[in-house]
Amino acid sequence: MTPTLRFAPSPTGYIHIGNLRTALFNFLYARNCGGAFVLRFDDTDRERSTRQFADRIETDLAWIGIETDRVVRQSERTHLYDAATARLKRLGLLYPCYESADELDRKRKRLAARGLPPIYGREALRLSDDEKQALEAEGRTPHWRFLLPNHDGDPAVTRRTEIHWHDLVRGPQTVDLASLSDPVLIRGDGSYLYTLPSIVDDGDLGISDVIRGDDHVTNTGVQIPIFEALGLAVPRFGHHNLITTIGGEGLSKRTGALSIRQLAEDGYEPMAVASLATLVGMSGAIEAVADLDALAARVVLDEVSASASKFDPAELDRLNEELVHSMAFEAARDRLFELGVPQEDAEAFWEAVKANCARVRDAAVWRDIVYGDGVGAVEGNEEDRAFLAAARDALPQGDLDSTTWKTWTGILKDRTGRKGRSLFMPLRLALTGLDHGPELAGLLPLIGRERTVARLGG
Template sequence: MTTILRFAPSPTGRLHIGNLRTALFNWLFAARQGGQFVLRFDDTDRERSTREFADGIAADLAWIGIAPHRTIRQSERIALYDAAAETLKAVGLLYPCYETPDELDRKRKRLAARGLPPVYGREALKLSEDERAALEAEGRKPHWRFLLPNFDADPFTPKRTELSFDDLIRGPTTIDLASLSDPVLIREDGSYLYTLPSVVDDAQTGVTHVIRGDDHVTNTAVQAAIFAALGAAMPRFGHHNLLTTVGGEGLSKRSGALSLQSLREEGIEPMAAASLAVLVGMAGSIEPMADLGALGERLDFAVVSNSASKFDPAELGRLNREIVHGLSYNAAADRLAAMGIAGEEAEDFWLAVRANCDKVPDAGGWADVVFGEIAVPAPEDDAEAAFRAAALRLLPDGEIGPGTFKAWTSAIKAETGAKGKALFLPLRRAITGLDHGPELGPLLPLIGRERLVKRLAAD
């Protein structure tokens, strides 16, 4: 049997790094099993779901290297959910309720005041046909709840009903269905919450495994009951720990916090984001993986922490620097060309400056230093002015090449006696206008004689 996993985002915002963790756990597991990965847009929320967000999510996944084998949209599958709802209604497992949100809130508060759990009391099951008709005549429209199998004969006398499953990540897991309210599956306006469509789609598309955040553990127990009610096989579920900000706040698509779009626009490398999204909260070192295949080899559900893990942007910066410092010219060429860095000198330039770039776009600043007109700071004192004059006079004749810098600095050292920092810092200031940066030797041929002379001669 083919292993099939799915990632099911709601297109109500851009993906953040926490969403990426879930997507990659599913993608990497499917790849390791030689299986398939389904991208499913849970877009039944008519007000907040947009095609623009869906397209953005697809672009974010493509940036990481995730290519779905199949893409489906729940908004195009409503007939399947309607059929499932009718099946549940026919056997009395989906029943109409007429309480308003305000009435439900008051009920929960009364239960809390009595020290009782805020579990729905199934009062709507007591309504007669005439009472339902009267409520609808008032203009009330029902929402529909699924009757959980947590009782023997009397639904108003629930009993402890343990639903157990072997979680792919957490191991044996048990939920008491009596501790849960009957879930609302259909809103007053007839639209579906995600619960029933998710079960129907998992069954219809042959999903074998579902990996998602551990905030869905109780939802899995509810969905297990719905799978059983529909006579469908339940996938193997796994629940991973969630990511938070360094301050402990949850991540949100709508807030845009750490969105993949923003990371991409900032120049973050996709494998830096992917590596941290997967490896944070796992045993072992966090290091940049070369590609998704290598990252998949590191994925081990047995060593995923049970507690939330904090996503530190500083750690992402470290991983990104490591990747950029080893990035080949071919891997960076298109992005460099987009910044106007192209031609026969482009590769030498990149190899000279990449170790001083946190991100590929940083090369643009070094291109200005190397190829542009820069403001060289005035000498700090007469000694530095004399040093520059000597450096200009001792600049070797002929073409500036790979060996020029060594010969030049040897001549300056011999005449002035300067060495170490006293030699290289004033020379760097005169050549680049900065007191830090890439090694000067590889830069000299790129800067060229004309610019060198002009900068050394500047007052």
């Protein structure tokens, strides 16, 4: 059987780097084992889910380089969930409850005040048909809970019931069902919560492995009995640590924190984002990985840290600089053309300036310096003006090329006696208007003779 993994975002906002971590772990795991990768939109929340967010999620994943073998939408699969619901009701494993949210909250508080765990007491199972009809006559509509198999026939008397699995990330795991409330699968308005559609889809789509955040560990203990009740194969599960901000706050689609959309608009490279999202909290160095195949080779799930990993924007900046500084012209070409860099010497321009760019779009600064008219002769003292005049006279004839700078400065050194900073800095200031920047040997041919002479005061 082909290993099949999935990423299942809710299209209720823009995905952030924490969501991307989950997507990458599943996609890279599938790639490592020659499996398939499914993008499943959990869009049963009719009020908050939008096609606009779903389309943007696909765009963001494609920007990273994640390829999907299949895209499904839960909103188009309701008939499957209805059939599963009918089966659970026939088995007596799905029962109606009539408590309001306020009533449930008061029950939990009373239990907590007595020092008891806030577990639902299955009071609804003791309702007679007449009592149910009376509640419905009041206008109450039931929500539906799954009856956990944590009893010996009498649901009112629970016993310790351990669910075990070997987690792909965390190793052996155990959840005691007696410590949990029966999960609500269907809301009072008839809409499905996350759990049942997710289980039905995992079974129907042949999902073999589920890798998700460690906030789902307890959910897994609850979901395994539902898989079994529906006669579905139980996937292998892995629960990775979560990413927080540097201050320790959790990330949220609703706030747009570190959204992939924003990171792309801010000019970061896809592989800088993918490298950090994947490697933070793993053993080994966090480094800029060139492509997703190389990143897949770094993914060893049981080496993921058990504690939350903090996303440090400074790390992303560092990784981005590494990628930009080593970027081949072909990878930057189209963006350079969009910035207005002349096509005829764009490659030479990029090779000259990339080591001084933190992001590709920073090349616009050097475009203006090289080709613009805003750089003029530096106002200096009489000695500096005399030096620049001498430099103008010493400029070798003919086209300026990669050897011109060395020849030119050699002549100036012999004629003026200047060397080191006193020789190079006045030239840099005159030619670029800055006291730092790319090697002038590479910039000078791009600036050209006419602009060079004008900037020297000629």
